[in-house]
Amino acid sequence: MRRRPGSWDPLAWNGPWKGLLLAASVLGSCFQPAPGQTQTPVTIVLTPPSPVVGGNVSLAPQNPPQDFVLCSWYRSATAAETSRILTCFPHTPLVQQNGPAHTGLETAGPGCALHITGLTLNDTGNYTVQIQSPTSPGLDRNKEVINTHGNALSAPCTEMLPRPTVTPNQTLVLENKTFTLRCNSSPSADTVLWLRDGASLASSDRLVLSSDNRTLKVLNVTRGDAGAYQCEVGNPVSSIRSEPGTVTVAYGPESVRIDPPGPITLTLGSPLTLTCVADSIPAPSYRWGLNGTDTNQTGSSLTFNPMTLDHQGTYECRAHNPITNRTVSVCVTARFVGGWVAPGDFPVPDLWTPPQPTASWVLFWAQTCQAQRTPG
Numbered sequence: 001m002r003r004r005p006g007s008w009d010p011l012a013w014n015g016p017w018k019g020l021l022l023a024a025s026v027l028g029s030c031f032q033p034a035p036g037q038t039q040t041p042v043t044i045v046l047t048p049p050s051p052v053v054g055g056n057v058s059l060a061p062q063n064p065p066q067d068f069v070l071c072s073w074y075r076s077a078t079a080a081e082t083s084r085i086l087t088c089f090p091h092t093p094l095v096q097q098n099g100p101a102h103t104g105l106e107t108a109g110p111g112c113a114l115h116i117t118g119l120t121l122n123d124t125g126n127y128t129v130q131i132q133s134p135t136s137p138g139l140d141r142n143k144e145v146i147n148t149h150g151n152a153l154s155a156p157c158t159e160m161l162p163r164p165t166v167t168p169n170q171t172l173v174l175e176n177k178t179f180t181l182r183c184n185s186s187p188s189a190d191t192v193l194w195l196r197d198g199a200s201l202a203s204s205d206r207l208v209l210s211s212d213n214r215t216l217k218v219l220n221v222t223r224g225d226a227g228a229y230q231c232e233v234g235n236p237v238s239s240i241r242s243e244p245g246t247v248t249v250a251y252g253p254e255s256v257r258i259d260p261p262g263p264i265t266l267t268l269g270s271p272l273t274l275t276c277v278a279d280s281i282p283a284p285s286y287r288w289g290l291n292g293t294d295t296n297q298t299g300s301s302l303t304f305n306p307m308t309l310d311h312q313g314t315y316e317c318r319a320h321n322p323i324t325n326r327t328v329s330v331c332v333t334a335r336f337v338g339g340w341v342a343p344g345d346f347p348v349p350d351l352w353t354p355p356q357p358t359a360s361w362v363l364f365w366a367q368t369c370q371a372q373r374t375p376g
Contacts, residue, residue: 192231272304
């Protein structure tokens with residue numbers, strides 16, 4: 001039986017035609033010529049150069065033979081029939097014959113182009129195209145078969161990257177110690193960058209990056225290493241940053257003091273508030289003492305009414321950091337130095353004055369004493 005002109009006939013490759021083989025390997029991470037491949041006069045053009053998952057792509061031989069009678073695309077590195085996607089004939093309209101590897105998303109286009117829609121990562125692989133055109137005049141048509149390889153291309157189906165994460169997202173570390181952060185991202189990410197408070201970080205003696213940049217280790221931690229850390233991942237079609245992970249550097253207490261400093265003057269029976277201030281991360285716990293005895297008062301402030309001699313003496317604030325395990329103590333000395341007091345309270349005959357219709361008063365002063373530190 002005579003075949004319809006232009007119909008699919010694998011045996012025709014040994015007939016009065018020569019085969020023009022264009023190979024396109026779709027293997028890597030971008031649509032660019034793969035290194036080390038032999039260049040030939042035939043070039044495969046991919047549009048867009050960096051296709052994405054869910055998008056479309058076209059593979060087309062550049063300047064194919066004008067007289068070609070059919071071309072076939074294969075999803076493999078060889079022209080095996082089991083991997084044939086489709087064969088097209090340049091009729092008007094174009095005729096397409098689907099092969100065993102056709103998924104329903106591939107169509108043929110003018111100039112022997114292959115269009116793939118709705119890309120998935122499974123579309124990454126090797127692709128081969130065969131173009132058949134008449135044999136040149138004067139050649140032995142029964143023997144002449146010319147195979148020409150096109151450029152090998154590195155072309156993945158690249159995905160739009162999801163947002164990476166930094167773990168752990170909360171880190172508390174002591175000065176001079178070490179911490180490690182990990183950027184968890186899609187394998188499709190080609191680049192990984194680290195940032196602290198929005199500024200990019202570079203590898204140094206203290207900032208050590210893994211070979212894939214996904215792990216950041218900071219040595220000999222200083223207070224300047226505290227901040228919000230992010231990783232930014234990218235590929236040819238997308239770039240996205242993680243939510244920040246917070247690093248807190250613990251130190252202190254330092255620069256501990258009691259406010260107000262002495263001397264101060266106050267009215268008898270008027271409340272006095274002492275406030276303990278400390279530079280510490282995290283915030284310290286506080287405990288108050290009077291004349292070496294624990295008052296069982298906690299918090300950064302202590303309020304009392306100076307009414308009797310029991311209220312004079314040395315007030316001590318102890319600030320303790322539970323992470324550094326460091327405690328710093330400071331104190332003020334408070335004394336009555338003059339004024340009228342109620343009879344029988346305590347004798348101050350040289351300072352006694354008659355009762356007045358207005359409120360009684362005393363002069364009260366505070367003086368800071370030497371701080372005491374407990375090493376952490």
